[in-house]
Amino acid sequence: MIRSPWVRGIRPAVLCLALCVLLIAPAFSQAQAPTTVSYWLWLDDPTDPMFPALIKEFNDSHPGIRVVPQVIPLDQFHDKLVTAISAGSGPDASRFKDWWLGEFVQAGALEPLSPYVARWSGRNDVIANLWNTGRISPTGLIYMMPHQFITFYLYYRKDWFQQAGLQPPRTFDEFVAAAKRLTDPAHNRYGFGLRGGGGGQDQWLAFMVAGGARIVDALGHVVVNSPKAVAVNQWYIDLYRTQKVAPPSAPSDAYAQVLGAFEGGITAMFAHHVGSSVLVTDKLGATAVGVVPIPVADPKAPATMATMAGNMMLRGSKNKAAAWTFVSWLTERQAMDEWSRSRQGQLPVLTSLAASPSYQNNVFFKTSFDEAKYAITWPGLPGVGYVSAQLWQQLMQQALLGQISSQQMLDRIATALASK
């Protein structure tokens, strides 16, 4: 071994250098580590490869950010989000429903997005009135980024209607007449798949507003128990109770049951949205399934309900800039198109996409977009979360069973909505 004085002299210097490299290296790697954004969402079909592909696309094209998603079923989403936020351990950003906006904004849990939106280049392509789905009042701050929305329409069995010589219903009267005509309990056939179980409040609200009832008036006062609303609600309850055009299981039927009954040839009509159009046409064939806007009491005043699944950022997040990059990217044209065309597909919120032939030539999308012009959403009241998550179902079931009146049902909903 050579042990020259030069080598002996340089040895401490090499050791020092090595030590410095060891000490500095982690700092360098930390500086280059991407910002991690935790993102929670639900997927109607968790096996859909669209979402993992979309995340990969984002992470590959944004080296400074790494999005870590967590998929949670919609049924448990609200509970889990509420618990996590209360414990101070929520995600940076999350998929979100307009139902929950009021209670989360009241609790100060959401980051106002208006300053971010003002600087975002894509803002003018978003269908203008859809920004309101993320606001508490039309002039207030934006808390939810519009992403995927739906409007409720009516599916009907085209083949059954043709056989019976019926036209698809446009008004309440035509709807009831057709439903009665196509009801035959002896053969287990019913005119309308009424959803009294979980999630039925959206279908109900579609018929309520189509009948001329409103949840709140122009000033934001709760008017869900007005005489008009009580009458429309009674009409809806009577579809089951006196007209008997809904299956006996209607009080407890949730999505799986109303979809199953329509697909299985038990019901002639049911109200839903584009999210089920592929399932229904795959099962029954495109020629057997028709779609029309929700029938209305007065054709001069059409209305239906719309609901938005958007994205929010939590006020407590430490990675807001990165979270915003991701949340706004989801609403950009390409990501939006991929999502809307997937099995989760709902209506894209971008004007440029809505006008494209692939959406306009699809009767289910087109009907939904046509309805969007006059669709009404749940108001941004804190009580909407409770009403939509539990109270509506309990009261509607009691009303369908004749245990409470239409007025009693709506009085309790009004109290819950008006409470602070």
Next chain:
Amino acid sequence: MANDARGALLRPPASRARSDRALAYLLLAPACALLLGLIAYPLLRAVWLSVHDVRLLQLGTATYVGGAQYLASWADPAFWIAVRQTVIWTVGVVGAQLVFGMCGALLLNKPFRGRAFWRGVALIPWASSSVLVALMWLWLLDSNYGVLNDVLRRLGLLHTAFAWLSEPRTALPAVMLAAIWQGTPFFAVMLLAGLQAIPEDLYEAARIDGGNAWAAFRYVTLPLLRPTILITTMLRTMWVANYMDLTFVMTGGGPGVATLTVPLYAYFAAYKRLAIGAGAAVAMQLAVVLAGAVLIYMRLLGSVEAAE
């Protein structure tokens, strides 16, 4: 080490006892800390929540309201419906599980071909997840596609679809049926273990004395199985009373409030209304009632141990 041991031996007995006690406390400390953290803290927190008006998303802002949330629950008619239905649910489910579990245990105690296999199979309901059991029964009872309605229709007992879970009179019994099915194997296994501990010569003595099968069951099996029956019943009572998984998935407490039970009522208050204080007040009341069951259980356990 050796010096320590010598030192301990040389110390006067009182001082040794003191240091032994100190060591004992030291060794118990981790277990105590765990119990305090996992049981005492949540319990005290629940008591605190029940006397404060506090909302789930705003835990930071709590107002002391004393017993107001307890009184509010008593003023709600739905609470009393839930109480009544919790009693029906608990007594019905535990009672039926005991009877069917006893039948199962007696059957599985008989020697027959493939007994080990059937003992394993019998455990499947107990080993299945509650959500799975709920979904399975949901479809078995489905008015259009359900097996039950199909069988009844083929037998000519049913002419139109009957919605078991949409009808207030049948919804609670239907969910109870699912719970009975799920929990019976637990009783069967516990009772089977008890049966196997009964010496065969007692049955032989009963036979020699001219006793028939019923007499053997009445005067040998039942008295010797009594401790197992009592303890298993008490345990199941506590579990079943606050078990809400099946009800939550199958009916969500409905139709209306037809299957609403106290734990479900508390859950709705805390997680749907976000009034966690009100939810805690309801949960505390259930806890107090079940604490009574715990006391009975402990006394039973004490008497069983004394008998042994």
